[in-house]
Amino acid sequence: MVVGSPTVQCPRPGREQWCRETRRFAAGPGVRALPKSLCHAWGAGPAAILPAEILGLRPTKDGWAEFTVEPRLGSLSWVTAAVPTPSGRIEIDVRDGQLTLSVPAGSRLRWRGQTHVGPTTIRRAVPRPAP
16 A cells, blocks of 8 residues: 555555554655654663663663663673664673673773773673573
8 A cells, every 4th residue: 555645445444443543654756655653752672671681781871982881681691782873882681691792982881890982892701691
């Protein structure tokens, strides 16, 4: 279906509301309609909450110029995440008791009493949760 066309048809019964909204918010010819909106802020909540709560990845200075990490995997066997920052992506992977973390240039990681200045990649053992 192409949004913006005066001939938008509702493909199945029960989709009338969706079709009305599609016609109402049409951006113009050539824009493809999606069955859901990806623009709502509430839909992005887990993208910020999961790295913060499970990996303990938190900024301590504006713009992620400095940040900390404190993984708490609980019963998860592994976790991986990438957090975009003004300095570049912070990439973190925790599995099999090993943490691998990329610190972008222009950022500093403060972890376990040490400061790691980017660009660098940290590989360290992390305690596994008790079964």
